[in-house]
Amino acid sequence: MNTLLKIGEFYIEAQEQLQLLLLTPEADMNRFIRTDKLNNPGLELAGFWQHFLPDRIQILTIKELNFLNNLTEAALISIFTKMFSYNIPALICICEGDIPKKICQLANDTFTPVFISRIESLRFLKEAGSYLYSKFAPRTSIHGTLIDIYGVGVLLTGRSGIGKSEIALDLVERGHRLVADDLVNVEKTSDTVLMGYAEKLLQDHIEIRGVGIINIRKTFGIRATRTRKRIEVQIELSDWNREEDVERFGLVDVYQEILDVDIPFVRLPIYPGKNVTVIAEVVALNHLLKLIGEHPAQELQENLTRQIKHKQAQHEDFGLSDDFE
Numbered sequence: 001m002n003t004l005l006k007i008g009e010f011y012i013e014a015q016e017q018l019q020l021l022l023l024t025p026e027a028d029m030n031r032f033i034r035t036d037k038l039n040n041p042g043l044e045l046a047g048f049w050q051h052f053l054p055d056r057i058q059i060l061t062i063k064e065l066n067f068l069n070n071l072t073e074a075a076l077i078s079i080f081t082k083m084f085s086y087n088i089p090a091l092i093c094i095c096e097g098d099i100p101k102k103i104c105q106l107a108n109d110t111f112t113p114v115f116i117s118r119i120e121s122l123r124f125l126k127e128a129g130s131y132l133y134s135k136f137a138p139r140t141s142i143h144g145t146l147i148d149i150y151g152v153g154v155l156l157t158g159r160s161g162i163g164k165s166e167i168a169l170d171l172v173e174r175g176h177r178l179v180a181d182d183l184v185n186v187e188k189t190s191d192t193v194l195m196g197y198a199e200k201l202l203q204d205h206i207e208i209r210g211v212g213i214i215n216i217r218k219t220f221g222i223r224a225t226r227t228r229k230r231i232e233v234q235i236e237l238s239d240w241n242r243e244e245d246v247e248r249f250g251l252v253d254v255y256q257e258i259l260d261v262d263i264p265f266v267r268l269p270i271y272p273g274k275n276v277t278v279i280a281e282v283v284a285l286n287h288l289l290k291l292i293g294e295h296p297a298q299e300l301q302e303n304l305t306r307q308i309k310h311k312q313a314q315h316e317d318f319g320l321s322d323d324f325e
Contacts, residue, residue: 003136005033007090007113014131018124020092020115023104027113033057033089036132038125040064045079054086057128060093061121068100076102084110092128094121138188138259145206146179146196146229147171149284153196153229155184155263156280158237163270165206167237169214170277172206172224178216179229181206186231188259194231203227233264233287235280240271253290264290 008029011020039056045064060068068076080103083091090113093099099116107114117124144157145164149171156164165181172178180198187195198204204217204225217225234256256265266283270276289296 005132005135007031007033010090010131011113011115014128017131018128019117019119021117022113022115023099024107024112024114026108026111027090028111029113031087031089031113033132036129036136038128038132041083044083047079049082052083052086054088057089058083058091059125060091060095060099062095065093065095065097065099068103073102076100077106080106084112088112090115092117092124094119094124134187134189140186140259142184142186142258143182144184145181146184146198146231147280148177148179148226148229149281150176150288152284152287153179153232154280154284155196155231155234156237157234159239161209162237162239163276164237165208167276167280169206169208171280172216172220174277174281175223176281177224177226177229178204178206179226184231186258188261192261194258194261194263195228196231197228231258231263233266233283234258235283236265236267237276238267238269240269244269 006029007027010033011022011029014020034055037053037056038059039053040059040061041052042064044052045067068079071079084106087110091103091107092115093103094117096118099114104114106112142155142157143160144155145168147154147156147168156167158164168178168181179196181202183199183202184196185199187197189195204215206214206216208214236256254265254267255262257263264287268276268279268283286296
């Protein structure tokens with residue numbers, strides 16, 4: 001997904017968090033930020049521009065500003081005329097004091113946004129990086145229902161009308177929490193983490209065929225919903241087919257790839273009368289067991305293997321063949 005973020009939007013949304021003050025009133029606030037990465041020019045200030053990254057927001061800390069304060073006006077003009085010629089998204093100075101006035105003059109002449117922030121540089125870099133990462137994170141939407149079951153984010157998928165919303169409603173009645181119904185927005189917040197959430201307009205609502213739209217928060221209380229949840233398990237509901245090969249033992253873990261993240265996957269055939277709600281709870285609990293190193297199916301297989309080997313050893317001790325009854 002190619003994401004573009006206007007510097008004006010960045011300023012409005014992050015102004016309070018990053019304590020940003022705009023120093024160039026003539027700046028073009030419609031410039032685009034095209035990446036979540038920040039750039040701290042160092043060698044560029046010494047005249048080496050070969051590997052300059054102009055598509056990033058440029059950051060000057062107290063170290064670079066102290067260096068600039070010791071330069072002549074002619075040197076400052078040379079550096080920032082060059083930098084601003086690249087049409088950078090913005091320049092942010094992180095310092096307690098003032099910055100050279102010549103920088104702001106050159107920035108105004110080229111309509112380049114220049115900000116100053118008074119917070120500590122490491123904190124700024126962390127919070128600005130986190131904000132930008134959330135803006136540029138890979139995203140997708142999935143037709144399904146996301147429920148928090150015992151603290152595990154369970155994504156229910158399957159064909160339309162198979163009963164995802166009804167199962168979710170039953171789970172809410174049993175004390176679990178609805179995150180999103182019908183359309184789940186998915187955001188990749190790190191290499192291994194997917195966060196799911198509802199469209200703002202649909203948040204807290206669920207559709208039950210024959211009944212209509214239900215507001216879960218108003219019906220069951222605030223405990224019954226949450227705004228976001230990590231997606232940790234996917235359960236795909238499918239119609240029962242006697243001829244279809246279905247997992248019986250669970251010895252091999254199966255995964256579904258979403259945004260290049262592998263999510264534990266369970267395909268669950270359903271038919272009228274099957275208590276899918278309890279099964280969904282068991283899937284969540286089983287996932288919690290695996291997180292602490294417990295794997296019930298594998299443990300059972302290991303116990304059976306040990307017993308078989310033990311009986312075979314007993315047969316050999318008594319000189320009996322394996323087919324002795």
